Amino acid sequence: SAEVQAAHPLLYYTGWTSNGVMLIKHQTEIGEGVGVTFYSIYQHLHTVANKPGTETPLKKGDKVYRKDPIGKAGAVYGKPNRIHFEIVADQRNVEALMGRSAGPLTAPQGRRTSVWGDMHIVLPANTVLYTQDPRTESKAYVVRTSHPGSGGINDSLNSVAQRFHTTPERIRRLNGAPAQSANWWSTVAAATTVAQRTIRVPAQYGAAANAPPADLSLEDWRHWHATRSGRTPADLIISLSEVRGTILLTTRDREGAVIGRCTEPEGGYNLYKTAVKHYPGCPSAGYEMLRFGRILGPDAPAATDMQGGRLPHVRKIVTPGGVQAFVDLNPAGVKVYSDADFPDWLGWTFIDDDTDGNSRCDSKQLLDLIEPMAPTPNPAPNLPGVLGEAVHAAAKALDTALHYKDRLARAYAKIHNASMRKRLSYCVAKLPTEWSRDDFDQRWGWIKGDDP
DSSP, X not given: OHHHHHHOGGGTTTSOOOOEEEEEEEEEEOSTTOEEEEEEEEEEEEEEOBOTTSSSBOOTTOOOOTTOOOEEEEEETTEEEEOEEEEEOOHHHHHHHHSOSSSSOOOSSOOSSXXXXXXXXXXXXXXXXXXXXXXXXXXEEEOOOOOTTSOOOOOOHHHHHHHTTSOHHHHHHHTTGGGGSTTHHXXXXXXXXXXXXXXXXXXXXXXXXXXXXXXXXXXXXXGGBOOEEEEXXXXXXXXXXXXXTEEEEEEEOTTOOEEEEEEETTTTTTHHHHHHHXXXXXXXXXXXXXXXXXXXXXXXXXXXXXXXXXOOOXXXXXXXXXXXXXXXSOOTTOEEEEGGGOXXXXXXXXXXXXXXXXXXXOOHHHHHHHSOOOOOOOSOTTOOHHHHHHXXXXXXXHHHHHHHHHHHHHHHHHTTSHHHHHHHTXXXXXOOOTTOSTTHHHHXXXXXXXXX
């Protein structure tokens, strides 16, 4: 009744709406020298919590710590246990927080001062794929020897190790127990038959596969290449994440669609052990490569751990078509990011085309995201040149105007869908603040007019 509404103005026409509000100022660092200030707003609280350890309600200026209660959810239009929540920041702090304040991620590499969450490695097209772990594959090599006075080449253990981008110790390991004896190499080098002079050497992969010795052509060098299964047909994004010790490698296409996933059970717990095994020259640098997809700290990789001048990073992934393969995630041309870069292929979208300042959402970007418009047929497909383009453009404009309200209605219905709400949670909207008194009339003057 009118009497009830007059006595309880917050009852509104569809039910009670709670008016408790909490505004929290956050000041924190999200990386090395990267400080940010932002605000979180909690509206429609039923009650405001007491300051921890007291019976006094929280007030302006009180400090609130992580996990401290701030209040009890209230009602919105008669529906209980609901709040309105916002996170707001100015442009400078958005840039500090997200690395940019507009558009898709275009930085050639991810930030180094702020790195957290999942890692995202963008492999360039044409990256080599392997049928088995190339680090465990070996090839046969016949040790070269010459007779006195012949002017031929005499291989030494060190020269063969250098030739195949490895160490003498690894060559000995590849050749088993006999190679552990002190006179093994001299015995091999003095042998008279090819079979006796044949040893195992590491298969070549990654950057080393394109770095043949000076006396070999690239074609001849392929004899010692690790066995390949193909190449990536386009850019692929490999995301590294960890859940309770299991490392998950998710393959996405350039638009962010998931192609498949590989798991490394206990991989997180065994990461340092893996680094010691595959990067014995400098395990700390290897650990960073495995964990972050790049080296961020001061420890440089050991020359003995490199392959053709690059530190390899071999993992198993799912390739387009659903087939698993091994790949070096550190080829030339690779790009490495983290969640701190807010990649657009994960859905992060800046909505910044609503500039009329009237506190209504008039964003074409947002409408196109929620309710894309069907393509407009060209009414004059046989009309050539600029005139044909102009006719088609006019048809598009008319089509957009005629269907605008219907699209708005469908978009409004869609935002209540769980999957769409999740998609919208990755949007960052640039809008005038509703907490400013200075432009109140500009933002709300339309209420007095005829504009619906």
